[in-house]
Every structure is written in structure tokens, then in C-alpha cells.
Amino acid sequence: MNRKLPEYTVSLRNLFRVYGTLFAGVLIILCFSILSPDFASVDNMINISRQISFLVIIALGATLVMAVGEFDLSIGAMASLGGVIAAKLAVSGQPIWLCILIPLVSSLVIGYINGWVVTKFRVLSFITTLAMGTILGGITFWLTDGATIFENIPESFRYLGQEMWFTIPILSFIMLFLTFVFWYIMSHTPFGRRLYAIGGNESASRNAGVSVAINKNMAFALCAMLATLAGILMASRLGSAQPTSGDGLFLPAYAAVFLGMTSFKEGVPNIWGTFVGAAIIGILANGLTMLEVPSFLQDVVTGCIVIAAVILQKTGRDSS
């Protein structure tokens, strides 16, 4: 009976709760547009879309793992290793498709191992992936001796990272394509439904006949693959592979997921939320740089915004 009464107010509040983060993003864009005349230009928007592509791709994977209620701390190291392997293969003269395929396939295996350790031996994913990250970092260092790979990298290796289609970077296309694909997977396939069910209640999912272990392992595998792809694309963009290039993506990736959890599907990791979260972080970095804010302050601002968003979402939720 009483559920019909406050429809208007509820929907307005819900609207804000569900799209609040999106509004905040728009607000940030407006602020920067006023403060810096160059910010709102088409060129800069294209630039931002390229800058955030790595972050979006790696964060998509983190979203999957968080959807099943786990954590993958090895994604940064995974990205670095991916870039290094791809670059090494390119230098050794392998065809470009192989340079991409080999690291992607190996990362699927590594990610699956992450999942397997977690599900089979019931080790906390925190610990497992922290250790895996250390292992991968070691391997990367062994492959590179700690030096950046930049000599003799063929032109073709730079294609995906530096070229444009119709004046839009290929990177941006890849980012949008993957976001769309994973949105589809998470919300329109049985697999996605199962991942969310596992994250929601593992025991109930098991009782409902869901293979918890296999689905979790798959989430870890896909997460590792996306991290590796981000690493490869970054190497392609830079035309070189640094042994620590992916490390800087790790924290922002989770920040993006957490920001994303505050929007669309409230409290649940979701793909478009992650996209918006990553975009906000990217836009902040871009805008603050344009305003010549020193980079340490940028980090401070980004961190504060994540905390504020999560608090806002929590209080919004409790008051309902």
C-alpha cells in the first residue's frame, strides 16, 4: 500500500543515487571547461579517450574478479610482463599477431592458476595474487635485466598504440569495443549471471548448482588477460616496454571499480560503472595537468574523490 505513495521522490533520489557518479563526472568536466579553455576541445577529448584506454581495459578485468568477491593484486605486474614479452617477441622478429597472442594466452593460464590456488586450496585471493604479482615481477626483471626495451622495435608493433582510424585512436576503439563486450557478458549471458551470483552468495550459488570454482577461475583468467592486453597496448603506444610500466595502473584500476560500484548497479561491481570511474580518474588527471597542478597533488585529489564517492554512496544507501 504505502509503497505506491512516494514514487516521485523515491525515483528522484534513486536517480541521483544510481547516476550520482555520472553527474559528478559531468560536473568535473564542466569545472575544467570553465577553468581551462583548451580542456573542452575535440582534440583534448580524443586525447583523454586515448589516455584512459589502458586504465579502462585493466579495470574491466578487476571488475570481473571483484564481481565474484575476490581481489587480484597481480594485475599491475601482469601488465608489465605482458608488455615486456610482446616487445621482446617483436624485437626477435616474430609476426605481430604472434607477439600479441603469446602473452595473452600465457596470461590466461597464469590467471587460471591464480583462481585455481584460491578455489582449490582456499587461500585468500589477496595473498595468492600478491605472491603471484611478486613472481611475475621477478620474471619480468629476469627477462629485461631491469632495463627498458626500446631498441629494434619494428614499426608494426606501434600500429595499435599510435595509429588512428577516422581521426580517432585505435586504442579508443579497442577500449569501447571491450567495454561493450564485457558489458554484454556480465549482463546478458548466463556466465555473467553466475559470476554475480557467486559474488552475492557463494554458498547459495553452489546449492543452486553453479560450479563456483570453475567460474571463479575463469574470472581470474579473463582478468589476467585484460591486464596483459593493457600492458601490450601501453608498450605499443610508447614504442617501448618498461619492466614496471604496469605497476602504476594497479591502484587506479581498483579506484575505478570502486567508483563504478557507486553507480548504475549500486554496490555491485559493474562494467559501465567501471568505465565511468576510469573516465573520471582520467579526466581528473588530464584536467589537473592542464591547470599545471603538480602530479603529487593530483594523486591526493584522486584519492579524496574515491573516498568521498564511496562515503556518499554508503550514506545514501543507509538512509533509504
Place this chain on the structure above:
Amino acid sequence: MLEVKELDKRFGFHYALSKISLDVQAGEIHALIGENGAGKSTLIKILTGIYQVDSGKIFWNGQDIQIREPKAARKIGIQVVHQDRQLIRSFTGYENLFLGMSYPKQKWALGIHWKQMRVEAEEVKKRLGIQLNLSKLAKDMSPSEKTMLEIMRAAMMDCRLLILDEPTAALNDEESELLYALIHKLVAKGTSILYVSHRMNEILRLSHRVTVMRNGKIAGTFPTNEMNKDKLVQLMTNQDGTTKVREHKSSLTGKPEVLRLTGISSMDQKVKHISLDVKQGEIVGVFGLAGSGRTELLETIYGTRKRKSGKVEIQGERVESISPKHSLSKGIILIPEDRRGDGLVLDMSIRENMTLSTLSRFSSLFHMRKQREQTEVHAWMERLQVKATSSEQAIKELSGGNQQKVVFAKALLSKPILFLCDEPTQAVDVMTREEIHQLLREQTTQDSGVLFVSSDVQEVLEIADRIFVVHDGATVAEFQNEAVTAEQILQVCYNQRKLSDVENE
């Protein structure tokens, strides 16, 4: 000393307690008994400030009081030793003892004065005549030692009324004797005891008065010396002819078996060599007291608990059920006891919960057919009369009964031939309870079998065609549900308990 008047407590539409009146005198051992779900635990939780009453009054030494939080209860002198021990496993006895109190501090520093703590603890030990090594970690202590420790902890605070919730459940006779001696010592010092137990013998021996609870009401308070075991059981079960007459069923003889268990045991020995069978169209009840292994039996069949040995046959075909997924594919479905913990994904909608077991039916290739899903879910919501705003409503917003209906719809969607129901009507209103019973009966007319676990004897008698009694992980009796009474069934349980006590000596 303590007097409660006309307490009411509701959970949703369900009355957990109604018009409870009770008094405990100073220095009295007052026993509280009743079947599972009679409301004993709820009453204790109210007295210790965990739950708040909906109406009614509590008087403490003649004063009208309200107990708003556990701290408040402790402050006025109501201490409790819960059934599930409230100790920190990785702390020593000393550390646990002082938990929640201010640790003795060193004079000029902020550090804990360990020596002082030990001295104080030894004093209490001497005062109560307890032998206990307090430097042991709680996790290394036996159940008896843990109970002693908790009572010590209670005694260190201002302890006017000590509530003991099944303190001897995990103790053997010798340990129980120690506990009785301790209780007498406390009572001699003027402490009152509210003693909750299933064990008739100790209640008859220990208590001055006994209060019997039944279905959230008081069935009566009596001086213990006027009571005996039979009278108590009769009061608990209320055999005054109000039991519903079960619908007569056409003979099941000659019907093929849906399920046959031959000597199955679980890895952790919670289930020991159980054999039973369920025929097509039959509802088999499994009754046992708390901790008897009834839930574990279902889990072992379904595959959530590891099976060690034994044979499970479904329609004559042997299944090595290693996972719930496999069981489901064989037509077995479990309705778990803990609906929210093991049955539902609370953050998901009704639709998403209902189709979780049967996702492949609603998808072609990789695509979810949401339209088809929607239609089917609506059909089931209508059929089971799930009350909700829409199929997209979050499941956590529904009442317990409606949640359970969704659990059943999910089960029915997988077209099972064997239902393993674990307390399916727990915390469900009376209407839904009837609906669930009706649903299960309907299923049996379509030749499904049901294994129905309940801690409520009346319910088992109401619905089952045949009843197995389990105790300590094994079946101890089998009854055709024709002339058997609740008293007979309970008697078996209590006698078993006595027997196993004897064995432990």
C-alpha cells in the same frame, strides 16, 4: 528478583513470543524447557538486551526496567553463558576472562598488569573451587573447560542472575557433575540461575521450579518436585488432541524407491552409517534434536558435505554425488535450512534468484533470453502467490515466507524428483507454512519423493508418511506415521541421550 510480564516479540508477522510471564526468585534455580523453536532463545536474547520487546514489562528487584543493549544487562547483574561459546579462540584463559572488563593496569605505565590479572583470576578460581589451567589458549580447551571459563567470567562481574543456555550440551556426565557443583556454589552465594536445557534428568535433579514453553507461549510453571519426565514431555508437546488429522494416503507399498541410502557416512563423521529409503510419492520425516546430524545428513546426500562411504541410489541408479551441480542433474534439490545464508543471493532480484539453477534453460548459445525468463518467473510468482511489487524487486525486501516461496520456485524449475527439505517452514508465517506443506503434498502426487527434516515434532507428524529419528549422526528409530505420538518420538531422543551419557562414563 526478576519478573517479566506479558512479553510479546514479533518477527514480521510471526509471533516468536506472546504473553510471556515468568519470575525468578533470589537464589533459585529456575529451569526453562521447551522444544526447538518454542521461544527459549528469543526470551534469553530479550533478557540479555540483544532483542527488544514489542510489548510487555520487565521488573528487576521490583523496578520496571528496559534492557536496551547487552552492556545494560551485564551492568544490572544479568550474565549469560550462551550455547555457542563466546570466547576468542586465540586468547588464553586469562585474556578471555578479563575480556570486556578493564584489564588491570600497571601503576605508572599503560601496559597490562599480567601478574595482577593472574592473582585476581586465581582468587576467583579458589572462591568457586574450579580447577582450570588458564594459561591455555581457548581453542585448546575442552567444551567443559570453556563452560567453566565462561561461568568464571560471569562470576567475576556482578552476577545476580546467571542464564545458562544448554550448558551441558557438549559435556559428559563427569563434567556435568562438576558444573552442577559449581552451580550449587553460586546459588549458595545468592545468585539465581535460569537454566535452559533439553535434558530432563538434570532439570528434575537440579532445579527448584520449572517453566515449560510451547510455541512462544508459557505452558506453565511448576515446582519441580511435583513433576516427572512424562508430565514434562506432555506439557512440551501438548498432546491434547488438537493435532490435525493427516489426510489419508493411498498405499505406498509396491511403489518404486526414489532414494535409497545404504550406510552412508560423512567424512567428518557427523553422519554415521545411515540407511534409509524414500518411495515415490512419499514424504519421509527426519526428526532429531539439535546437533543430531539431521542437516548434515541432507548435506551429505546433496554433496555439500564430503561423503566418506556408503551408497546413494536415485531411482535404482547409483550416484556418486560429488557436487550439488551433479545432484541437481540427477533430480535432487536441497532446500537449505539457512535461507538467507545458503539459499538466496540477497542482492539479486526475485527473477535472478529464481532462475539461478536453470540458467541454461533460459539462454540460447550465450545469450540470456530475458523475455522467456520473465514470463516463466511471472508464472511461478502467480502460482505460488509470491507477494512482491515485481519480479525485479530485490529478494532481500521480501518477507521470510515470500523468500521461501522463491526458493521453492527455484527448486521446482529444475523439475526435481527428490526434495531434501531442511526446516523449510522455519521463520515462516502460518499461511505460508500451510502452502509449503500443500506444495510438497502436491509434488508427491506427481511421484516425487520428499525427505523432510524438522526440529518440530508436530510438523513431522503432520506431514510425514514415515518418520526416522536420528541421534548423534545415526538413525535410531523408524516409525510408520500411523499410531505414533510426539511423546513416543521425543522419548526415543531423550532416552538415546541418556544412553550415550552412560557410554561416556
